[in-house]
Amino acid sequence: MTGSARLGGTELVGLPEADMxxxxxxxxxxxxxxxxxxxxxxxxxxxxxxxxxxxxxxxxxxxxxxxxxxxxxxxxxxxxxxxxxxxxxxxxxxxxxxxxxxxxxxxxxxxxxxxxxxxxxxxxxxxxxxxxxxxxxxxxxxxxxxxSHDLGLAASYADEVLVMYAGRAVEHAATDLLFQNVRMPYTKALLGAIPQLTTRPHSLLTVIGGHPPDLGALPTGLRVPAALPACHRRVRGPARAGGARAGAQLRLLASGGARRRGRGRTGCRGGRRSAGRDIGRHEGRPGVSTAPGRPGEVETGRDDDVLLQVRNLVQEYVSRGPGGAKAGVVHAVSDVSFDLRAGRTLGIVGETGSGKSTLARAVIRVEKPKSGEVRFRGRELGGLSARELRKVHADIQMVYQDPFGSLNPRWRVEDVVAEPLLGHSRMSRERRRARVRELLDLVGLEPDVYLRRRPYELSGGQAQRVAIARAVALNPALIICDEAISSLDVLIQAQVLNLFEKLRAELGLSYVFIAHDLATVRQVSDQVAVMHLGKLAEIGPAEELYRAPRHPYTRALLDSIPGLDPVTGIARRPVPLAGEPPSPLAPPSGCRFRTRCPRAQERCAAETPVLTEHGPGHLTACHYPLDEPVVATPDSLRSRVRATGPAPEPALTSPPAR
CATH class of the missing domain: 3.40.50.300 (P-loop containing nucleotide triphosphate hydrolases)
Known part of the structure; x- marks a missing residue:
């Protein structure tokens, strides 16, 4: 290691391990x-x-x-x-x-x-x-x-931002200066890949072709669209571009940006201009509308074309304590109902522990729910035999959060993608191999490059594409995505989101998209369901729910999102929701959100709210929705303090003497 890193007056580079x-x-x-x-x-x-x-x-x-x-x-x-x-x-x-x-x-x-x-x-x-x-x-x-790979988070909290690519700093500036006047193509691409709360559902995100470079074999080309021939030849350190700003790209995005000369031998690491296709772009086909404003909208033909119907679903678990003694009952999913039409996407959002993943597992019958109905294409799944349910599973597939945990580490990509074909089809070996190549090409992976690789030889984005290829192998009607992109960086995330949109348009897929990122859910969803502690707090059309949320919990989730105005570059500071979610072992009486709700009244503890319509398809389970005024009374404030307990400011203490 070369260079210098100083902490106070101590040089860390070359410091003996004992001192370090x-x-x-x-x-x-x-x-x-x-x-x-x-x-x-x-x-x-x-x-x-x-x-x-x-x-x-x-x-x-x-x-x-x-x-x-x-x-x-x-x-x-x-x-x-x-x-x-x-x-x-x-x-x-x-x-x-x-x-x-x-x-x-x-x-x-x-x-x-x-x-x-x-x-x-x-x-x-x-x-x-x-x-x-x-x-x-x-x-x-x-x-x-x-x-962090979340530029919205950096814009909301950081004083300065350093943008890196392939081990090299490409831009460095004070936060306000950097985001209000983006001058680096790579930084602009990162910003364009972030889903915004202001964008319309199903709009496409900015993507950069190719893949992040291997640090063991750095590229000499560029992935950025504004690459110059000189970018393939030179490596530049951050160059001063005015004030307290530094940039390493040769072409600046600001009007009048100067092309600066410099020395170097191995080329800019901004990436190469990829020969791969932009997976976010797709063409129409019969039965698919690609009209502006709703790209890739599948024409179902009937308003009542319901693919998946869930009614009063309940899932509970017995919690065991020391020695196996019963400690209580976990109320994971409580009386959840919704419909999903063909060619549509239902987004499910909520905090960790709200029951989203449990709901998904109960829908596909990986876990048998305690009560309720799940109908797929009109058939109630609870009454099917194991053999019949296996056939249904060919039409319902799942993409998990961790692709490496769902892919067999010993198998090659070819075997991973072919696995469902072996179990659900009678294809010949040659036809199966041809189908695997088609699937890899569909998800943007070059078959000749990736067929023989194993999961550990793939990046996170590549592994998730393999998981998606396996999920669509049998041409399913429904794919359930359980936090499928939460661990990916913004550029790979944008590519995968655009891929989902492409597959929806070309194959007529429906999705249940589970995530805790509300901006991402808006990007892909027609309808959004908000879950809190196992119950539906609100459900409605995506644009209506984001424009005018009725439930205080939905409003709190939206206020917690860090963001950046794409026009002004001004950051939006999140407003954190106070307190921890109650335990599903002992949920509060009445409304389960009341212990953290600023609008809670005595009625909220005594009565469980039911879903009430506030517009076409927009339902809210709240006694005092946001479109109605409410005045907090001393009794209601005291009841919330009793339920949550006081939250004094922690004392500032000094560590013991060393």
């Missing part, structure tokens, strides 16, 4: 993307924080335990004394990330590196964690380095 080990934790700490993998599942969270405290400070176990509880209070952990004794699997994703932050703050570091620390979290938890990091930064004086 002392710097870690004392002066530099890190919060990783996945707290589940970072925390020890066999130790209580308190023991893990105590271990971090005692590693860096000379205190006994009792003092370290007291410090651990103080740290849990500092990161606003609900009921910190009780959580101290719990294990990681007993905590929500947001709580686990708070534990990781508490461990990182054990010795009051000068620099905190958050490496994709909110990527896997839902929007409300993400907003809470980011507000917590900013609050700790201001109160403790800690510098924060936030690594």
């Amino acid at each position: 080990r002392r710097m870690r934790g004392d002066d530099i700490a890190m919060v990783f993307q996945d707290p589940t993998r970072s925390l020890n599942p066999t130790m209580s969270v308190g023991a893990q924080i105590v271990e971090a405290v005692r590693t860096k400070t000379a205190v006994d176990r009792k003092a370290a335990a007291e410090r651990a509880v103080e740290l849990l209070k500092l990161v606003r952990m609900p009921a910190p004394e009780r959580r101290f004794h719990e294990y990681p699997h007993q905590l929500s994703g947001g709580m686990r990330q708070r534990v990781m932050i508490a461990i990182a703050l054990a010795s009051n570091p000068k620099v905190l590196i958050a490496d994709e620390a909110t990527t896997a979290l839902d929007v409300t938890t993400q907003a809470q964690i980011m507000e917590l990091l900013i609050d700790l930064q201001q109160r403790l004086g800690t510098a924060v380095v936030m690594i």
Whole structure:
């Protein structure tokens, strides 16, 4: 490693490992993307924080335990004394990330590196964690380095933004300056790939052809559309482009941007102009309307052409405690109903633990629901034999969040994609191979390149495309996407979203699209259902629901989204939803959102709201929807405090002396 990295007056490059080990934790700490993998599942969270405290400070176990509880209070952990004794699997994703932050703050570091620390979290938890990091930064004086592929998040919280590509900085500027006057083609492509709340459903996102470069064999060409011949020959460091701004691209997007000369031998790493097709563009075919405004809209022919019908679905689990004793009943899905028409997309959103994935598994009968009906093309799935249900599964496929977890690591791509053909068709070997090549070509993968590869040889986006190819192999009518793009960077995410749109238009597919990113759900959905703690809070046409949400929970989810105005470049700061979701083991009486709802009244605790129509197909389960005025009374405020408990500001404490 060459160059220089200084922390205060200490040069870190070339520092002996023993000295560097002392710097870690004392002066530099890190919060990783996945707290589940970072925390020890066999130790209580308190023991893990105590271990971090005692590693860096000379205190006994009792003092370290007291410090651990103080740290849990500092990161606003609900009921910190009780959580101290719990294990990681007993905590929500947001709580686990708070534990990781508490461990990182054990010795009051000068620099905190958050490496994709909110990527896997839902929007409300993400907003809470980011507000917590900013609050700790201001109160403790800690510098924060936030690594993220979410430019909306960076625009909302960062003071400066550094855009990197292939290991090299391509643009660096103060946040306001960078986003209000984007000058780098690569940065502009990143912004164009982000779904916006203002875009119409089914509109296409900006994509860059090709794939991210292999850092072991850096390219000499360009992936950006504005590439110049010189970009294939030169590598440039960030070049000053006025004020506190730096850029490394030869062509600037601002009017009058200068083409700057420089030295270099191996070419710009901005990427190469890809020979691959833009998977976001598609052509019409008989039965498919590609009229402007609703590209790829499938003409179903009848308004009552219902493909999937769910009625009063209930799914519950028995929770077991120590020794297998019954600890309670988890109310995962409670009385959920909806219809999905052919050629349409239903988006399902909600916080982690709201029952979205459980609902999907119950719909496809991977898990038998406790009660309710699921009808597919008019047939009730609950009354089908195993053989009949297997035939239905050929028409209903699922794409999971983690493609590497759903693909056999020992099989080649050819075998993975051909697997459903072996089980549900009588194709000859030659026809099956030809079909696999067709499918890989359909999802934008070159068959000659990828047929013989195994999953570990693929990027995340490539692996997800293979999973999609397998899902469409049997020409299904419905695909359920369970957080299918949440772990992908924005450019790969845009490619996959455009691919979904292409397949919807060309094959007439219907989707149930589950995600915690409301902007992404708007991009692909005709209808959106909002779930909270197993129940439907609101359901309606996508444009109407986003334009005028009726349920306070829907409004809170929308307010929690970080964003960037695509015209002005001005960031929208999220408004985090206070508190943690109640436990599905003991949901609140009446309205399950009342303990966090600013409009809750006494009636909300006594009566369970039912879905009420507020417009064509727009239903809301709320006693006091947002289109009706409500005045909070002292009794209602006191009832919310009793339900949620007071939330005092955590005391600011100093770490024990080293």
